[in-house]
Amino acid sequence: MTTARFESIRGLPLFAEMTEESFDTLTRGAFVQNFPPNMVMISEGEVADFLHIVQSGCVELFSTWSNRETSVATLYENSTFILAATMKNRLNLMSARTLQKSRIIMIPSENVREVFATDPNFALAIVDELSRCYRATIRNMKNLKLRTSLERLANYILKQHHRQGDLLEYQLPVEKRRLASYLGMTPENLSRAFNKLKPHGVVVSGQNICITDLTALVDFAKPDLLID
Amino acid sequence: MTTARFESIRGLPLFAEMTEESFDTLTRGAFVQNFPPNMVMISEGEVADFLHIVQSGCVELFSTWSNRETSVATLYENSTFILAATMKNRLNLMSARTLQKSRIIMIPSENVREVFATDPNFALAIVDELSRCYRATIRNMKNLKLRTSLERLANYILKQHHRQGDLLEYQLPVEKRRLASYLGMTPENLSRAFNKLKPHGVVVSGQNICITDLTALVDFAKPDLLID
DNA sequence: AGGCTGTCTTGATATTTATCAATCAAATGT
DNA sequence: ACATTTGATTGATAAATATCAAGACAGCCT
Numbered sequence: 001m002t003t004a005r006f007e008s009i010r011g012l013p014l015f016a017e018m019t020e021e022s023f024d025t026l027t028r029g030a031f032v033q034n035f036p037p038n039m040v041m042i043s044e045g046e047v048a049d050f051l052h053i054v055q056s057g058c059v060e061l062f063s064t065w066s067n068r069e070t071s072v073a074t075l076y077e078n079s080t081f082i083l084a085a086t087m088k089n090r091l092n093l094m095s096a097r098t099l100q101k102s103r104i105i106m107i108p109s110e111n112v113r114e115v116f117a118t119d120p121n122f123a124l125a126i127v128d129e130l131s132r133c134y135r136a137t138i139r140n141m142k143n144l145k146l147r148t149s150l151e152r153l154a155n156y157i158l159k160q161h162h163r164q165g166d167l168l169e170y171q172l173p174v175e176k177r178r179l180a181s182y183l184g185m186t187p188e189n190l191s192r193a194f195n196k197l198k199p200h201g202v203v204v205s206g207q208n209i210c211i212t213d214l215t216a217l218v219d220f221a222k223p224d225l226l227i228d
Numbered sequence: 229m230t231t232a233r234f235e236s237i238r239g240l241p242l243f244a245e246m247t248e249e250s251f252d253t254l255t256r257g258a259f260v261q262n263f264p265p266n267m268v269m270i271s272e273g274e275v276a277d278f279l280h281i282v283q284s285g286c287v288e289l290f291s292t293w294s295n296r297e298t299s300v301a302t303l304y305e306n307s308t309f310i311l312a313a314t315m316k317n318r319l320n321l322m323s324a325r326t327l328q329k330s331r332i333i334m335i336p337s338e339n340v341r342e343v344f345a346t347d348p349n350f351a352l353a354i355v356d357e358l359s360r361c362y363r364a365t366i367r368n369m370k371n372l373k374l375r376t377s378l379e380r381l382a383n384y385i386l387k388q389h390h391r392q393g394d395l396l397e398y399q400l401p402v403e404k405r406r407l408a409s410y411l412g413m414t415p416e417n418l419s420r421a422f423n424k425l426k427p428h429g430v431v432v433s434g435q436n437i438c439i440t441d442l443t444a445l446v447d448f449a450k451p452d453l454l455i456d
Numbered sequence: 457a458g459g460c461t462g463t464c465t466t467g468a469t470a471t472t473t474a475t476c477a478a479t480c481a482a483a484t485g486t
Numbered sequence: 487a488c489a490t491t492t493g494a495t496t497g498a499t500a501a502a503t504a505t506c507a508a509g510a511c512a513g514c515c516t
Contacts, residue, residue: 065374084362084363088359093367123355127315131315134358138322139321141365226272
């Protein structure tokens with residue numbers, strides 16, 4: 001079967017409920033591409049010809065303006081990106097680069113729009129994914145506008161702690177300078193912020209994060225269901 | 229016909245292409261509600277039972293955390309809100325209050341989801357609206373992360389200028405303290421920022437904005453297709 | 457191992473932004 | 487029209503954050 005290479009994504013929420021026929025139509029003309037690390041795959045301002053899915057590796061979404069750059073998100077296995085631009089056939093608002101050697105599945109935007117119109121289950125899945133990403137972005141904006149950089153860092157540490165199985169000690173999944181950019185601060189400021197969190201129960205050494213006083217950290221970070 | 233009161237929204241992009249039958253189903257159980265100014269209609273954390281549409285008046289979306297508040301958007305006639313939470317039957321991430329006396333159309337979330345599943349044209353319109361709002365939020369975030377508050381203000385003034393028919397002189401559509409909150413700054417800082425823009429061709433007096441040197445302002449603001 | 461490169465950290469300083477307090481101006485109610 | 491309230495401005499100061507420069511450290515190459 002020609003779609004065998006796309007079996008890895010068949011089970012994702014976005015594709016799980018659609019018919020075989022729809023999946024075939026969708027993946028006709030789709031392909032897998034290998035990228036080396038640190039390669040810009042998409043530049044903001046280009047037309048979104050393909051829906052992208054990270055099959056393996058790791059991708060950073062970022063944006064630039066007037067010589068400045070900011071990291072918007074880091075995506076891992078099974079994440080989709082540029083769905084909104086794909087659906088509306090618009091320009092990408094963000095750029096994307098690989099952080100590691102990565103395999104990316106690319107599905108022609110036309111196919112996505114075509115199957116959307118014919119398969120109600122796929123349509124529903126698209127809306128779920130869109131809503132999820134939209135809401136994530138709103139949370140992100142609240143985080144930026146309502147919290148200081150120190151508070152953002154504290155909550156980031158808590159969220160990673162939770163993602164990594166509630167371990168009190170874990171490794172940062174990204175470089176610090178990217179984390180700084182993601183949190184809306186400079187690397188220097190991030191470095192100092194880590195130190196300022198020591199009294200709130202966080203000890204950092206290299207990529208290693210150790211939460212020495214979870215209660216104190218939670219108390220300072222005040223994580224919130226509607227932001228984090 | 230029982231849906232006569234909803235004729236005002238029938239022509240909106242979100243509802244224009246759907247069948248009569250779908251529109252009837254959608255508006256069954258829907259109603260119009262009048263709110264006085266400064267009334268909180270929705271509090272973040274509540275379940276999104278209704279899709280809201282501003283029929284007349286003006287609504288502010290805002291969020292709070294730990295004694296702080298930030299303005300996320302100001303909506304006028306024909307705007308919909310909480311669409312994402314409605315589609316996924318989730319908690320609202322934002323609160324909403326009227327800024328003026330307003331008429332709001334409220335459509336039960338269940339109806340929206342029901343018709344979404346049966347009317348492909350409505351499904352398409354929903355995705356369009358979701359994508360539009362999502363992309364607007366990404367632009368907003370880029371604006372916040374890539375620009376200083378002075379640059380954000382300069383671009384805001386340019387955008388309003390454009391919205392108000394390219395007039396060089398116009399009235400601010402919102403109170404300054406709300407504008408400050410929307411732009412992610414304090415009222416004091418906004419006040420000073422207006423003064424700092426004088427050398428860049430902006431004169432402010434009360435609600436009145438006068439662009440005395442459009443070239444200079446554009447030169448400073450560097451408006452961008454992918455942000456503004 | 458040695459050298460190279462890029463990231464991270466630290467210190468000194470400048471800029472941006474917030475806070476607090478006081479005054480001023482404008483809108484509102486009676 | 488007056489008093490009252492709310493929002494806007496201004497000044498003085500503090501806090502947060504960025505910038506610049508230097509040094510420390512780690513990973514990588516040959």
